[in-house]
Each structure stands twice: as structure tokens, then as C-alpha cells.
Amino acid sequence: MIFNTLWSILLRIHTVSVRGRLIRPWLGDPVTALPILAFVVSWQFFGESIIFYTAGIDAIDEEILEAARIDGAGFFGEIWHIILPSILPIVGIVTVLIFVGDFTQFDIVYAMSTSMGNPGYSTDIFGSLFYRTAFSSPERGGWGMGMGATVATMMFVFVFFGVSLFLLFFNKKRAKLS
């Protein structure tokens, strides 16, 4: 979750130094650029999520696990029937945090493919669109603060509905489990 720029530059050097020899230059191909971006962005939340989950699993009462084991629950059974239900709220929180974070993601797109979302807008996401419309000059795709505010409002609508759906989904799951 620390080294956004590092990744982007590593990929860039990779493009030049091993070009045509080892693997394809992932970041430049319009088809693969977005999945690669998604990978790097997800990387950013890896550490944070692990912290949340570790804490949640740690907090599970040891006795419940003991009891389950005595009843003959296997490794996966344990995960499925005891650990997963008890950390479900955390899954919900982490999902929502990542969703919100990704939806406003800007830094990594900017570092990897500029605010234009190169190549050819294939990595253009809401964060870069918002920055470009609101804060860039017209020669670089700026439309002024008014249009920027419009983009931000649209983003808010999406985030709001997205989060509501997630919360609804996790509440239902939780209700079903308990």
C-alpha cells in the first residue's frame, strides 16, 4: 500500500529494457492496461485489508473454535462455518472502504498513465476525469470548475448507490447467518 509510483516506474522501465524479448508491455496495450491498473490499485489495499482481517480473526473466541474442532470440523469447514460468519462485518467494512477508495482513485492512474488515461483513454477512470475536467487547462482536456463539480456530483451518486447496495447486501447476509 506504499509504493504506487514505484510500481508504475518499474513497469515503465520494464517496457524499455525487456521490450519484445520477455513479455508484452502490459501497461501500454489498450487491452491489458486497465487490468494491470486494477492489479496495482488492488495492491494498494492489500496491507490494510490484511490488518483488518487479522484483527477480526484474532478476536474470535478461541473456545468456539475448540468446540468446532471437537465436533470434527475440518480446516475449510472451520473457515466456512465459523471464521467467515464472524468476520462478515469486517468483510463489509473492507469492501466498502476499497470501493470508495477505488472509485476516487487518482494517484496511480496519474503516475502510470497521466491524467489523460493513456493509452487512448483506456485507463481513464472517474478520478482522472474529475481532475482533468476541473483542474487542467483546455489544451489538456479541462472544462473548468463548473464541469468539474458536475463530474464530482456524478461520482457522489455512484458512490452513494454503490455503498448502499453493499451495505444492504452485507446486512442481509448477516441477518441470514445469525
Add this chain to the structure above:
Amino acid sequence: MIAVNKRWARVLSYLIMVFYAALILFPLYLMFVTSLKDNRQIFTKPFSLPGPIVFSGYVKLFTVSQYQIYFRNSIVVTLISLGFIVLLTSLASYALAKYQFRARILVYVYFVAGLIIPIRLGTIGILKTMINIKLFDTPWSLIIVFIAMGIPLGIFILYDFIRMIPEELSNSARIDGCSEHAIFRRIIMPLTKPALATVAIINFIPVWNDFWFPLILIRSNDVKTVPLATALLFGQFETNFGMVFAVLSMASIPVMVFYLFLSRYFIKGLTKGAMKG
């Protein structure tokens, strides 16, 4: 932790952990190694150890690019922001968790709603406000925004943690004639220490790494932070990769030091409270 008894499960989990460690450590290794190479070495032998070690990246960093200014700014802004985040969220969480008053839940929801409403969406409003109150292009604008950024998660973690502290502790202190302030200071704070460290650590990286708000709010060279200076200095025409990696290496050192320093509190802080489903 669950005791994993089956041998294969243990092996598997170790394998996964080793893989993850490698995934994290390899870029770090590359970063440090590359920062000591010149351009030609980088492109001809990208993965090997530096042939002749070249320090020019680091030298340029502090002579030509004045990175000492940016580091000073980043450190000061981050520390002040974290200080206030910890102070404000602990006070607020204590009040929310231990005092009964109307609209208590409403205030809590209001704070925590920041988790799901990204602050970046309000950037245009923040920019206009900062210009109006004459804080545009000052470090204080960043500090204010960063504090606002850290409060939701801070209260989210601390609220549950403080609520778990038994009421009897504070009540017996009250009987002994302790003032409310003293209770907070002498009883609540020491018990909350691990959680406070957690709040500080979780907020450290977003604040230290934040690039968006400096980009919008900062213009003058004297108040630029490390991420902003790095992004604005290495433009389209940049070719000195050794220097870029020198910057990245330097910028990641504080993060690692901070982590090592506070990590022993870390897991503890989350475990004891907040995350009780």
C-alpha cells in the same frame, strides 16, 4: 490465532506468506539497487547489483532539487496532522462512548459517514474555501484537510475500543474525587494507547503519501511535500531514473521507520476493541 494443525496446511500457509513477503520485498530491493545505478546500467542490467555504485542520484536530490525542504514539509505536516487526529478523535470518541446525550448516535454516524463519502469529491469546495480564508498555498490548508481525512476512521476504531473499557473503572475514580478531565487522562488514555497507535499508523500512510490535495492546494516551492515535488519535478521529459529511485527510497524510509517503531502496538490495538463484529 487459529492453530493450524495439519502439516500440509501449515506448509501451504508458510508458502503463501513467503510469496507475499517476496512480492513486497522484491520491489523494495529493486528500488534501492536501482537508485545506485546510472541510466545505462538500469537499462542494460535492470536486476543485477550496481556495477560501480553511483551516488549522483542522491547528490542531485539535495543539491539541484532541494529535497531537504520537501522532506521537512512532509514530516512537519504529517506529524502535526497525526497529532491532532489522535487528540481530537480520542476526545470525541470518549465523549461519544461514555456520555449519554441526545443525538449521540447521530453525531457518531455523522463522523463515521466520512468513511463512505470520499473527501475528494468536495475538492472544489475545499479549494474555494482555502482561497477565501487565505490558507491556500500554506501548509495549514493541508493539515486541516488531513485532519478531516483522518477523523472518520479514527473515531470508528476508538469508539468501540473505549466503549469496551469497563464503566466501573471510571466510576470508582469518580468516587475518589477524580475530575472528568483526570479520568480521561489517567485512566482512559493509558488503556487506549494501543488503539491510539493504530489510529496513528493507519493514518500515517494516506497522509504521508497524499498527492491529490497538495496538487490542488500547494503552489510555492517552499511548501511542497515530497509526493508533490516528486510528481511535479519528474515531468514528461524526465530521463534520470536513478534520481527517481533515490527519491522513492528516501521517501519510503520514514514509512518503514514509523512502522517498525509502532508495530508492536499495532495488532493489539485493533484486536482489543473495534473489530468485535
Add this chain to the structure above:
Amino acid sequence: MKKTLGILLILTLAAGALFAGGSSGAEEGKAKLVFTSWRTEDIERMNRINKVFMDANPDIIVDFQPIKDTEYDAQLKSSLETGVAADIVFLRSYDSGRQIWDTGKLLPLDDVVPALADFPPAARGAWSTDDGTMYAVPSVGVTHGIYYQKDIFDKYDLVAPETWDEFIAVCETLKDNGEMVFAQGTKEGWPLYEVIFSGLGANFYGGEQARQDLMAGNVKLTDPQFVKAFEKMNELQPFFPKDYQAIDYVSMQQLFGTGQAAMFIGGSWEIGIFEDLGSGEDAIGWFAPPVENAGDQLSYCFHVDAGIGLNKDSKNMDAAKRYIAWTAGPEYAQLLMDELPGFFGYTPGDYAISNSLANDMIAAANGADVTVRTVWEKLSAQSPSGNILMWEALIDMYNGVKTPAQPAPHAHTALDTWYKP
């Protein structure tokens, strides 16, 4: 708690003190000028140029603080509007610079720098208002053409081509022999438009006259001459390297500068970059954009690039005026052309250009029809700007998403929504 509060208090106080005394190395009694531009790679060179000025004017310190070029215009505009901008600022030509002037924060320079009257009209026009008020000292122009690696050309007995057909023949030869012909990539749009279409295409769409007609509304981008330019430019696509969609500008420089590719369609500003990468003036040559038929007049994109403006709110106005007057003089022009080969000054006078590539570039302008980038003036003042539209259109054309007939309508339709001649 007490300790925490104490630490916080100390930190805050310390920070206040730090930020207050924060201006780096400002010495007592000296006027400090901040000079900003979009040329982040020039810090060392500009410092050497400014040192000459500072040695002659010991009471002034000039601090060069560039900003990445993609962010430069937007950052400059907002910092001028909020009163936190640098004293001396680089301005782009025509509308980009004009937008900065429109903030009302630049000083008219006609009285400050009398020497401006002697500058060539083409350069004056790029930074003056409709009534002829100058707001910047025309500083540098850049040209566009084609670099080549001499030893690769020698290997196949190739010479610098003059016509388009010869040019394509050279490309064929190189490709048949398995060389990487061009170090060109299409990941970023601006090199495609600014360098390839404006630089090489001008010979086909009719140069300066066509550009003027386009602004006046006499011709449209969809007219045959522009479509033909798009088609001709598309003929280069088979000679782009493998995975060219993935190659960004920095990688392009690396590919050519390290000698992997035979040719590079580029701008004069790259001389220094290639030198740093090991391709100095001995190793590489340069030729002007090939014309259609032998004997045709060359339409030469000699782009007015940068002017130097003065912030009206500068705290050291006197020093700033002295500095900007110096930048309009011959000493600055000569220093600039020595330090930054490929950047050509507009200051009247004779200058020795030591770099042979730069000499070739300036020689090509002799007798040529000199023009600037196609949709730079007027056509990029609003969104969607001509710039962006050309980027989009050319990326799509080279990546095979659009046929050569499609980019022109794409740009024309969108421009038509706001541009009324």
C-alpha cells in the same frame, strides 16, 4: 495526555517558526526572484545561465523552479489568480499564454523592455493582444524534423531523403534488413500531433496558408488537403516498432538515444536528451520533413514555443524588470543557445550556433514556408480543444481503430461546436 499536548504544542510552534523562516537560502538585502517554467529537465542549465546574470547583478538572486509541463498551465493560472505565483513566468504562445494574460496579472512589457520593438513580427504576434500590447519577451522557438543514426544509415548506404517517396524507400530498406525503423510509439497523443502531423504533415496540407485559412474558416479539416495529410502520415505506421501502442514518450527517447532505432521523428528540443543518452552530434544526423515532389518549397513547422512574462504582483518589481530586460538581450540569447542547443532565440542579432544539428535545423528555415502547429492558434482556446481532438484522432488512426479518412471528421465536428471564425 499532558505529554501529548506538550509535544503537539511544541511541534506546532516549531512548525510555525520553520514555515515562517522557510524561504530557502534567501540572503539578507538581496532581492529574490522566482523563475518558473515547464522545462523540469533544464534546472542545471538554467542555473548556469542565471549565474551569469547574478554575477553581474550581485544584489539579485534568481531561483529557477520549474513545474512538470502537463500541470504547468493550470497551476500557473491559479497561482497568479491567488497571488502566490512566481515573479518571472514562462508563457506558451498564442491562446495558452493569452489565457494567462486574461487573468490580468501580467505586466505589459512594451515600456519595460524597449528592445521588444525590434523582435520579428511573427514572434511578437504570438504574445501580443489584439491592439499590439506585448506581454512576454519571445524567448525560444523549436523546430520539427527527423533524426537518424548515422552508422545505421551508413551500413545500408542510405542518405538523408528529400522527398516523401525517397523517405518511404529508406524506411523500406531498413525494414527489409530487420532494423527498427522508427522509435515511435502511440501511447501518448501529443507527439503524434505536435511532431508528426504538424511537423511532417504541413508539407501535404499546404503549410502556413492552409493554417491561416483554417482559422479564417475558408477551409475545413475535412477538406481533401487535410485528409491527404492524415493519409500520408498513416503510411508511416507499418514502420513503427513492435508493440508501438505501448511505447510512451520517455521510452521513445530511450529507444532512439541508445541507438536501437534508426530514425526518430522529433523536435529540436531533444538534442540535449539524445546527447545525454549517448547519441551526440557525431553519432546522429537530422533532416527536414520530406516534401512531396522534388523541388517543392518546404513547409517548416518552426513553432514559437516560449515567452517570458512578468508577474504584476512581484514583490521585487525593480529586480524583476532588470532581469526580464536582460532576457531580451543578446547575452541571454547566446547563453541559451549554447546551453540548450535546439532552442532558437528570437532576439535580433547574429549568434554562433556550435551544435551541428541545431545548425542544420536553422539552415532548413532558409527559403522555407515557416508555420506553427496546425490547431495551436485560436483552435485550442476552448474545450474540446483542437489539441485534444487531434491527439484522440491520431492515436485511433495509428492504432487502427479509425481509417485515415475518419480523424478529420472527428476533429472537425467537435471543433465546430464552439469555434466560429
